[in-house]
Amino acid sequence: MEEIDRRVARTRRTLHEALIRLIMRKGYDTLTVQEIIDEADIGRATFYAHYRSKDALLRGGFERLRSELKAARQDVRHGGERDPPLTFSFAMFEHACAYRDVYRAMLGGQGSIIAVNEIRRVLSELVKEELPTLGDDDVVPRELMLQFVVGTFLTTLTWCLEKRPKLAPSEANAIFRHLVMQGIGWAIVSDGRQR
Amino acid sequence: MEEIDRRVARTRRTLHEALIRLIMRKGYDTLTVQEIIDEADIGRATFYAHYRSKDALLRGGFERLRSELKAARQDVRHGGERDPPLTFSFAMFEHACAYRDVYRAMLGGQGSIIAVNEIRRVLSELVKEELPTLGDDDVVPRELMLQFVVGTFLTTLTWCLEKRPKLAPSEANAIFRHLVMQGIGWAIVSDGRQR
DNA sequence: TATGATAATGAACACCGTGTTCGGAACAAC
DNA sequence: GTTGTTCCGAACACGGTGTTCATTATCATA
Numbered sequence: 001m002e003e004i005d006r007r008v009a010r011t012r013r014t015l016h017e018a019l020i021r022l023i024m025r026k027g028y029d030t031l032t033v034q035e036i037i038d039e040a041d042i043g044r045a046t047f048y049a050h051y052r053s054k055d056a057l058l059r060g061g062f063e064r065l066r067s068e069l070k071a072a073r074q075d076v077r078h079g080g081e082r083d084p085p086l087t088f089s090f091a092m093f094e095h096a097c098a099y100r101d102v103y104r105a106m107l108g109g110q111g112s113i114i115a116v117n118e119i120r121r122v123l124s125e126l127v128k129e130e131l132p133t134l135g136d137d138d139v140v141p142r143e144l145m146l147q148f149v150v151g152t153f154l155t156t157l158t159w160c161l162e163k164r165p166k167l168a169p170s171e172a173n174a175i176f177r178h179l180v181m182q183g184i185g186w187a188i189v190s191d192g193r194q195r
Numbered sequence: 196m197e198e199i200d201r202r203v204a205r206t207r208r209t210l211h212e213a214l215i216r217l218i219m220r221k222g223y224d225t226l227t228v229q230e231i232i233d234e235a236d237i238g239r240a241t242f243y244a245h246y247r248s249k250d251a252l253l254r255g256g257f258e259r260l261r262s263e264l265k266a267a268r269q270d271v272r273h274g275g276e277r278d279p280p281l282t283f284s285f286a287m288f289e290h291a292c293a294y295r296d297v298y299r300a301m302l303g304g305q306g307s308i309i310a311v312n313e314i315r316r317v318l319s320e321l322v323k324e325e326l327p328t329l330g331d332d333d334v335v336p337r338e339l340m341l342q343f344v345v346g347t348f349l350t351t352l353t354w355c356l357e358k359r360p361k362l363a364p365s366e367a368n369a370i371f372r373h374l375v376m377q378g379i380g381w382a383i384v385s386d387g388r389q390r
Numbered sequence: 391t392a393t394g395a396t397a398a399t400g401a402a403c404a405c406c407g408t409g410t411t412c413g414g415a416a417c418a419a420c
Numbered sequence: 421g422t423t424g425t426t427c428c429g430a431a432c433a434c435g436g437t438g439t440t441c442a443t444t445a446t447c448a449t450a
Contacts, residue, residue, distance in 0.1 A: 007417065007426055034407060043428045048409060113308035139373050144354045148347065148374055155346040159339045178334050179343055181380030202397050202446060229436065238399045243438060 012050055014040045016061050019054075023105045028058070028112035055114050062118045068095060069126060088126040089153060089176055093169035096157055104161045107154070116154070123150045152180050207245060209235045211256050214249075218300045223253070223307035250309050257313045263290060264321060283321040284348060284371055288364035291352055299356045302349070311349070318345045347375050 018040035022031055033054050037047050051057040072091030096103045106115035127149050131142065140148070156176040160167050213235035217226055228249050232242050246252040267286030291298045301310035322344050326337065335343070351371040355362050 005418065005426070011427080032407065033409090044408095045410080045412090045429075046427055049426080053409090113311075116308075137379075140370055140379065143358065144351065144370070144374075145379055147350045147354055148379065151346050151350040152343065155342045156339065159342055163338060175335060175339070179339075179378065181378045183374065183376045183378035183380075184332075184335065184340055184343065185376030185378075200397070200447065206398075227436065228438090239437095240400075240439080240441090241398050244397080248437090 008050070011042060011046060012060070015042060015047065015050070015057060018042075019057055019061065020102055024101045027105055028115055058112075058114060059118060062122060065095070065119075066122050066125075069122065073126065086127075086149065086177065086180065087130060088123065090169060090173045092123070092153070093157070093160075093172045093176075096161070097169050100161065100165065103157070104165075107158045108162050120150055120154065123153060149180055152176065155179075203245070206237060206241060207255070210237060210242065210245070210252060213237075214252055214256065215297055219296045222300055223310055253307075253309060254313060257317060260290070260314075261317050261320075264317065268321065281322075281344065281372065281375065282325060283318065285364060285368045287318070287348070288352070288355075288367045288371075291356070292364050295356065295360065298352070299360075302353045303357050315345055315349065318348060344375055347371065350374075 015036065018036055019031075022035060022039055031054060033044075033047060036054060036057070037044055051060065069088060069091055072095070073087050075091075106112060106119075124146060127146055131146055136142065137145075153176055156172060156179065160172045164172075210231065213231055214226075217230060217234055226249060228239075228242060231249060231252070232239055246255065264283060264286055267290070268282050270286075301307060301314075319341060322341055326341060331337065332340075348371055351367060351374065355367045359367075
């Protein structure tokens with residue numbers, strides 16, 4: 001009754017692997033269904049029997065990411081570490097470090113808006129669950145806070161991948177938390193008003 | 196000697212106007228060269244004589260934006276107002292308010308990565324010129340600060356367009372500056388550690 | 391206003407990727 | 421083994437792309 005036919009599992013796995021390989025090789029945007037099925041050596045009809053488009057294939061690949069991140073966060077929770085809100089970020093930086101090439105291909109240069117949006121969606125979901133632990137404010141609405149956190153995370157991650165490939169996840173995380181919690185106000189007051 | 200043949204000016208203007216109209220009507224991504232030349236009532240060959248693709252046409256449209264923003268900033272400078280760094284933001288919020296529908300179509304929902312990247316490019320250029328007035332820091336590198344400012348601006352702008360269409364530019368600007376300069380650290384310390 | 395230069399036109403074209411169909415081969419599960 | 425599902429591959433119509441070329445319309449200028 002469940003879908004555990006080895007053939008469908010094999011086909012989908014083959015397609016995802018081919019997709020990852022191609023993304024690393026030449027980015028996602030210019031990718032074509034034709035190339036994917038050639039790389040995977042899968043019949044055209046078969047592809048469309050499983051996914052409606054290449055975007056659908058990519059989205060499918062993010063299921064794993066979501067569950068991994070949720071699991072990682074659970075671990076941190078039970079570990080009882082010192083972890084204010086934003087428990088997601090460290091796990092995410094580690095994940096991005098492990099799959100560095102894929103992330104770089106998806107976020108940098110000719111990256112895809114579909115990929116970025118998908119990551120954004122996953123992150124928003126995670127952060128949303130942590131938001132209630134935060135205080136409220138008169139200036140910045142809650143929903144914007146959520147977008148701000150996610151946006152700043154992606155900014156930091158993208159910057160790390162492009163400019164500091166060898167930065168450790170913990171260091172990246174420290175920078176990220178610094179930005180989210182203090183902004184860059186210190187830089188403005190630190191040297192006074194000029195001119 | 197200069198390119199001021201009325202015919203080419205007319206053609207390009209017509210194309211840009213048609214593009215704006217179509218973007219407002221159905222977003223940019225699914226747009227097709229065919230639709231653009233139909234809407235503009237311009238010959239196919241003529242289009243390709245001026246622009247290599249629809250992306251090139253869009254990019255061309257951002258020239259005006261850049262000069263308008265630079266001019267606006269100059270005005271603020273000479274006005275001698277109280278204007279710490281980030282003088283670009285208010286002018287930009289006003290511009291976005293004036294062309295609300297276009298910005299919403301480009302940034303929200305089915306917006307285009309090309310448009311967002313183009314806006315990002317223009318903003319980065321502007322902010323970069325203001326950065327030297329900022330202090331330095333051991334934690335956050337200068338280049339990341341730039342990306343952080345631009346990213347936070349876009350986050351705020353997108354949020355305004357989608358959720359608070361009637362917000363005045365000055366109010367949006369206040370929220371933006373608050374986020375950039377103080378982050379959301381106050382929300383975390385304000386209610387202490389829970390659990 | 392006449393003239394040479396340049397731009398616009400529209401039809402035709404080859405090319406490529408898409409998404410669908412179908413009969414037959416390969417495979418899984420019972 | 422039998423039955424039901426999945427995979428295959430070739431073929432197809434469709435639509436968008438980017439280019440070409442001869443013809444027509446418009447421009448700048450004198």
